[in-house]
Amino acid sequence: MREEDRAEIRNLPLFRDMASPAFDALMHAAYDQVFPAQLELIRQGEGANFLHVVLEGAVELYARWREHETTMAVVQPVATFILAACMRDAPYLMSARTLQRSRIVLIPAVDVRAAFARDPGFAMAAVQELSEGYRSLVRHAKNLKLRNARERLGAYLLQKSQEAGEAKGFVLPQEKRLLASYLGMTPESLSRAFKALKAHGVHIDGMRVIITDPAALRALAQPDSLLDAVLNIP
Template sequence: MRDSELADIRNLPLFRSMTEQNFVSLTRAAYDQTFPPQVKLIEEGAMADFLHIVVEGSVELFAGWRDRETTLAVVRPVSTFILAACIKDAPYLMSARTLEKTRIILVPSVDLRATFRIDPEFAMATISELAMSYRSVVRHAKDLKLRNARERLAAYVLRQSQMANGAVGFVLPIEKRLLASFLGITPESLSRAMKSLQEVGAKVDGQRVIITDRKALEAYAQPTALIDGPEYEGSAGFDLPDARAEAEAIGL
């Protein structure tokens, strides 16, 4: 494992406060691996043998039932995922696949469980991480149950804008079919919802989103911290990655 990666991992809220000794032994037990795009890393139902940490690339967390599939999150560097399954020593509830060439650190969950037994600071960090993840999924459930498709999309656009420091324009960080699946709708519905956003203050052109009337969009989406975040520290959060702000789009 490279030093720069180690430093990045060490800096995650989950690992930041543990003793150096425990961090070293935990990461020594770990190994890293690089995967091509579209490789299934985890099959839901399998036993949770490893905590995963994305250090390069991106990973989709999804779940299936019968012939249906839904995206639950897209994870970007540097973040951990499927912590809860590792802790409970239980089957994964989600599958994971790489979206691009991706580098993953794998920490055996047995070492993980051993470590927070002996390192109180790590235990505290784990508690904090899990509480955050929990709240994140609760927000997702509220979003799904309280808003319709267009409202969810509008709120998503405002969230992305927020994360891009309030930028008026940004580029969608993921494919639209993934966004649709995350929002719980079909790509066709997303397409239509995007067009209809023009009536309430946002325009989508290809990958580019531009907020044409923030007041109107906010009046429509009624964003609230109790559904839309803010999301906290960079890990297993139940959300999609930040949009990169579009320099050109600012000031439109």
């Protein structure tokens, strides 16, 4: 692995507080690999053999039941997935595939568990990461259950606008099929939701979004840190 990759991984909250020998041991067993777009990295139901670290590209976590499929999250660099299955030594509940050409580091799950038992800094960081993962899923489930399709889309667009520094115009970061799936709707209901948002201050042109009336959109979506924020630590 390249020295700058090691440094980037070392800098993640999950690894930052590890003692150096423990981190070195973990990295010793790890290796990076480049995967083409649309490659299935892991399949739900398989045993969790590796903690994955996305260094470049983007990875979709998705779930499948019968002929249905749904996007659960998109992981962007630099970030890990899926710690919970690794810690429990249990089958993955989600599948993962690359959305684009991606470089990914694979860390054997058995070494992750060993590091947890040995290194208190890593143990504390792992608990923080799992807690935040849990909380982010609570938000996702609340959002699905409490808001209708239009409100969910409105809240998502406000969040993207905020991430872009309160920009009124921005380009959707993911294709609409994936956005619809993440927000728990069909592509058709996403189109209807975009149309309905015209009356609430949103103009859409292909992948380009312009928020023409932020106050109207906020009145509809009513952003809430208990529903929307990625991190919500006071």
